[in-house]
Amino acid sequence: MTTVLAVTNQKGGVGKTTTAINIAYYLAKSGRKTLLIDFDPQGNATSGIGIQKSELEHGTMSDVMLETRQLSHIILDTKYKNLQVAPTISQLANTEAELGSLSRRFTRLKNAISITSGFDVVVIDCPPSLSLLTVNALIAARYVLLPVQTEFYALEGLGQLLETMKLIRKNMNPTLDLLGVLPTMVDSRTTLSQQVYDEIKKHFPGKVLNTAIPRNIRLAEAPSHGAPIGVYDRFSKGARAYKAVTKEIIERMGL
Ligand SMILES: Nc1ncnc2c1ncn2[C@@H]1O[C@H](COP(=O)(O)OP(=O)(O)O)[C@@H](O)[C@H]1O
Numbered sequence: 413m414t415t416v417l418a419v420t421n422q423k424g425g426v427g428k429t430t431t432a433i434n435i436a437y438y439l440a441k442s443g444r445k446t447l448l449i450d451f452d453p454q455g456n457a458t459s460g461i462g463i464q465k466s467e468l469e470h471g472t473m474s475d476v477m478l479e480t481r482q483l484s485h486i487i488l489d490t491k492y493k494n495l496q497v498a499p500t501i502s503q504l505a506n507t508e509a510e511l512g513s514l515s516r517r518f519t520r521l522k523n524a525i526s527i528t529s530g531f532d533v534v535v536i537d538c539p540p541s542l543s544l545l546t547v548n549a550l551i552a553a554r555y556v557l558l559p560v561q562t563e564f565y566a567l568e569g570l571g572q573l574l575e576t577m578k579l580i581r582k583n584m585n586p587t588l589d590l591l592g593v594l595p596t597m598v599d600s601r602t603t604l605s606q607q608v609y610d611e612i613k614k615h616f617p618g619k620v621l622n623t624a625i626p627r628n629i630r631l632a633e634a635p636s637h638g639a640p641i642g643v644y645d646r647f648s649k650g651a652r653a654y655k656a657v658t659k660e661i662i663e664r665m666g667l
């Protein structure tokens with residue numbers, strides 16, 4: 413059984429990719445065979461985990477979505493034990509447009525994952541939109557992890573995401589569940605950050621994870637070294653937080 417977790421929020425810059433990379437890393441480190449699917453045409457998870465453009469000759473998620481290659485064929489090893497990645501390049505944006513007129517366009521990711529064996533967990537890094545790609549991710553996933561940046565307007569637009577999840581639950585994927593809301597870039601020194609944190613808790617009772625991710629420069633530096641925080645600076649505040657969050661997620665998913 414593979415558990416599929418989509419890291420989603422249609423807002424950009426809230427910490428989705430940072431969360432997907434680092435949670436995937438710590439899941440793998442805990443011994444779970446983990447696949448990180450980069451599903452954002454920006455390809456930040458691909459480069460952030462240390463994959464170079466020159467390594468993509470086996471194909472990317474574009475090929476998987478167009479069904480010209482199987483997911484298992486494009487998967488690459490990372491430098492980290494138990495962690496593999498399904499890479500993406502900007503071409504995925506064109507692929508998405510193309511998909512719009514193709515059959516089974518909503519269930520292609522689900523199908524691709526379902527015929528791929530050997531993974532305990534699949535983590536999907538979603539694009540910053542409620543697009544066809546995100547819908548594919550929500551149909552493929554058992555759980556959604558929602559990173560929310562503790563900034564003004566943090567909750568804006570989330571109603572729309574919850575509405576989309578409800579529709580998908582009703583029509584395509586009855587077991588889709590919001591696993592947790594993860595406050596990101598929390599700055600304990602600012603009252604705004606604290607206020608928004610409290611507001612998020614009020615808005616999602618019982619759903620906010622106990623661990624919040626602090627604003628931490630080491631987390632922002634790590635991707636340019638192609639490394640998860642647990643490798644780049646494993647004693648940083650950011651590393652400790654993502655390690656703790658992963659533990660909570662494992663418990664919530666019952667893995
Ligand atoms: N906790 C954090 N502290 C400091 N910078 C962060 C943190 N989380 C993410 N960042 C940085 O903020 C930017 C946006 O994060 P990213 O994970 O790419 O968001 P998204 O995938 O939602 O667009 C990136 O430059 C990233 O390195």
Ligand SMILES: [Mg+2]
Nearest residue numbers: 428429452456
């Ligand atoms: Mg991203």
